[in-house]
Amino acid sequence: MKNLQELISEMHLNTNMNIEEIPDLDLYMDQVIQLFENKYAPSKRYPEDKILTKTMINNYAKGQLFYPIKNKKYSKNHFLLISLIYQMKGTLTINDVKQTLHLLNSKITEEDFDLQQLYSSYLELTEANTETFKKDVVNHEEEVNQLVSKLQDEDEDYLKQLLLVAVFTNMSNFYRRAAERIVDEIGRKETE
Known part of the structure; x- marks a missing residue:
């Protein structure tokens, strides 16, 4: 058996999207996907695995997991929400993720909640x-x-x-x- 410490280091546990890595300008879907692929590629189990796809993002939007986008562009807050969805969906159902984020989405759109601090x-x-x-x-x-x-x-x-x-x-x-x-x-x- 491989040394367990080696296995842990190969998992790239601290691979998270830092706020500073996300541009302050709004991004198109392809740009969002590319940023995710670049950041999370080391944590993939198999090289052919996809981190994020257009279908996934469209399903999150249709399922109202994040508040509506404007002009086909995703804001920094959308990016942060998609990052949270990405982390949660490995364990929870999409409905559970939606339930968890519902109030947060309302707070962002209605109260100008500081998602970056959270x-x-x-x-x-x-x-x-x-x-x-x-x-x-x-x-x-x-x-x-x-x-x-x-x-x-x-x-x-x-x-x-x-x-x-x-x-x-x-x-x-x-x-x-x-x-x-x-x-x-x-x-x-x-x-x-």
């Missing part, structure tokens, strides 16, 4: 979470190594990999379920 907070949390994740991975690996060594099996590497996959997917499911509960709470508050 997004900066998200980036700070993401950076802290990356460090927590790295420590947790080391802890999980140590626990798995201890447990597998007791089995005294010739396929020790495979058993370690199997348990790590099981543990990581289990933790992922815990976080997904917690996120879904919060989405449900958001939905309940909006219908009150």
